[in-house]
Amino acid sequence: MSSPEQNPARRDLDAFLDRMLPPHVRENIAREVGRDRELRAEVELQERIDASLRRTFLAPAPSAALLAQLQQPAPPTTRSFRPRFGKRWFTLSIALVAVGVSWGTVAWILLPRPEVRRPAARQPLPLVDAYQRQVDGGFKPDLANADEHSFAATFFSRQGQGVRIRPLPKGSQLVGLAHINGCGPGTTAVMARVGGSPVMVFVDRLDADTHPDPPAACTGLHMFRREMGPLVAYELSPLDKPSVVSDLYPADVPAAPSSVRR
Amino acid sequence: MLDVETFTALLTRAFRRLWLIAAAISGDRTEADDIVQEAALVGLRKRDEFVAGTNFMAWMSQIVRLTALNHLRKAGHRIPVPTDPSVLDHLGSVSASHADHHSGSIGNDGLLPHNQTDFDDRVLSALGSVSDVARACLLLRTVQDLSYAEIAETLQIPEGTAMSHVHRAKQLLRERLKGRQGGALTGSDERQRHE
Numbered sequence: 001m002s003s004p005e006q007n008p009a010r011r012d013l014d015a016f017l018d019r020m021l022p023p024h025v026r027e028n029i030a031r032e033v034g035r036d037r038e039l040r041a042e043v044e045l046q047e048r049i050d051a052s053l054r055r056t057f058l059a060p061a062p063s064a065a066l067l068a069q070l071q072q073p074a075p076p077t078t079r080s081f082r083p084r085f086g087k088r089w090f091t092l093s094i095a096l097v098a099v100g101v102s103w104g105t106v107a108w109i110l111l112p113r114p115e116v117r118r119p120a121a122r123q124p125l126p127l128v129d130a131y132q133r134q135v136d137g138g139f140k141p142d143l144a145n146a147d148e149h150s151f152a153a154t155f156f157s158r159q160g161q162g163v164r165i166r167p168l169p170k171g172s173q174l175v176g177l178a179h180i181n182g183c184g185p186g187t188t189a190v191m192a193r194v195g196g197s198p199v200m201v202f203v204d205r206l207d208a209d210t211h212p213d214p215p216a217a218c219t220g221l222h223m224f225r226r227e228m229g230p231l232v233a234y235e236l237s238p239l240d241k242p243s244v245v246s247d248l249y250p251a252d253v254p255a256a257p258s259s260v261r262r
Numbered sequence: 263m264l265d266v267e268t269f270t271a272l273l274t275r276a277f278r279r280l281w282l283i284a285a286a287i288s289g290d291r292t293e294a295d296d297i298v299q300e301a302a303l304v305g306l307r308k309r310d311e312f313v314a315g316t317n318f319m320a321w322m323s324q325i326v327r328l329t330a331l332n333h334l335r336k337a338g339h340r341i342p343v344p345t346d347p348s349v350l351d352h353l354g355s356v357s358a359s360h361a362d363h364h365s366g367s368i369g370n371d372g373l374l375p376h377n378q379t380d381f382d383d384r385v386l387s388a389l390g391s392v393s394d395v396a397r398a399c400l401l402l403r404t405v406q407d408l409s410y411a412e413i414a415e416t417l418q419i420p421e422g423t424a425m426s427h428v429h430r431a432k433q434l435l436r437e438r439l440k441g442r443q444g445g446a447l448t449g450s451d452e453r454q455r456h457e
Contacts, residue, residue: 017432045436056385071270
């Protein structure tokens with residue numbers, strides 16, 4: 001293996017991987033990478049690492065629950081108090097405050113109290129937000145090109161019931177499956193494109209159905225609900241009729257293709 | 263002073279970067295959600311301390327970092343790691359417990375995401391031996407594609423330091439993953455193994 005001093009490509013590898021080099025230097029190093037097996041392996045490894053980081057740390061958009069929480073009136077912090085008048089007045093005002101606090105304490109104990117506002121508990125992620133996150137993130141599934149076995153097995157392992165899908169009509173394309181965090185206990189979503197429009201079907205156990213609110217009219221989205229045995233599915237779509245949910249059906253997990261079987 | 267609408271609009275614009283900083287420090291997606299949510303509420307309460315005309319992103323990222331560090335302190339699993347890029351090379355000896363904390367990104371249901379491959383596990387584990395700041399630099403560069411000037415402004419560090427952090431963190435990850443690759447597995451191979 002050549003040292004960085006001997007090999008300029010190795011010396012500039014970090015800058016090359018970081019796309020920081022001017023085009024002519026970049027081309028030279030790209031040629032060197034094409035020739036040198038070790039360098040190529042290093043570049044491929046870095047590309048895999050970058051892809052892994054992008055996949056793992058896909059940043060979400062702020063949830064509707066957080067935005068709603070921010071809109072609730074919250075007083076800004078008060079500045080520190082400094083007495084600016086004489087010591088006598090200061091002592092008197094402290095005494096008055098002490099009396100006030102004592103009366104307040106008595107009143108607090110004796111009088112019925114209004115309900116204390118607690119910080120909002122973590123709410124389930126609205127389906128519209130989950131849909132929007134996927135669309136914003138490029139509508140990339142966690143499991144693309146799933147064969148019948150892995151499609152059904154994903155639902156079986158997450159919802160305890162296999163699910164299969166009939167071939168979609170012309171103009172519709174199955175994109176893949178996504179694991180959605182925060183909507184329910186391990187929601188699995190089917191992603192498809194129908195006439196180019198992104199459509200998602202969120203599947204959960206029927207006994208964990210959160211009965212989500214339909215999307216607001218301003219989102220331009222429609223929601224369709226369907227129960228499938230022990231499962232419930234919600235299709236979220238910009239189209240005004242369901243196009244994927246009706247093609248899903250509960251089924252046993254088919255045998256794995258021979259290349260997957262151990 | 264910022265009004266609530268302006269604060270919300272600025273926060274929405276900055277959200278993804280702030281989330282990545284939280285994820286970089288905590289090493290956990292779900293915890294990052296909680297951290298940014300808490301930091302947003304702190305920022306809202308303290309919005310009268312924000313000086314108009316200054317960098318909202320830098321101000322909020324400071325709040326996110328403090329909130330994230332508080333989270334870790336409360337959870338009691340923070341160990342000090344060097345932040346000077348020149349000592350990152352020697353981090354191989356960082357205790358396994360810290361690396362273990364970052365060895366999986368667990369969802370609300372307590373399960374690993376279905377799409378998390380073995381390779382992703384190893385990347386997360388290796389990432390645990392990089393300092394908080396270096397992780398933040400790396401993620402902002404790789405995931406958000408920020409320029410070094412933007413990273414420097416966000417994290418309030420010199421541009422050269424940000425670059426140094428990214429390059430050394432990448433080298434460290436490659437070093438740690440090189441020996442553990444176990445041959446040239448392709449993504450589909452890994453998925454099949456997973457299933």
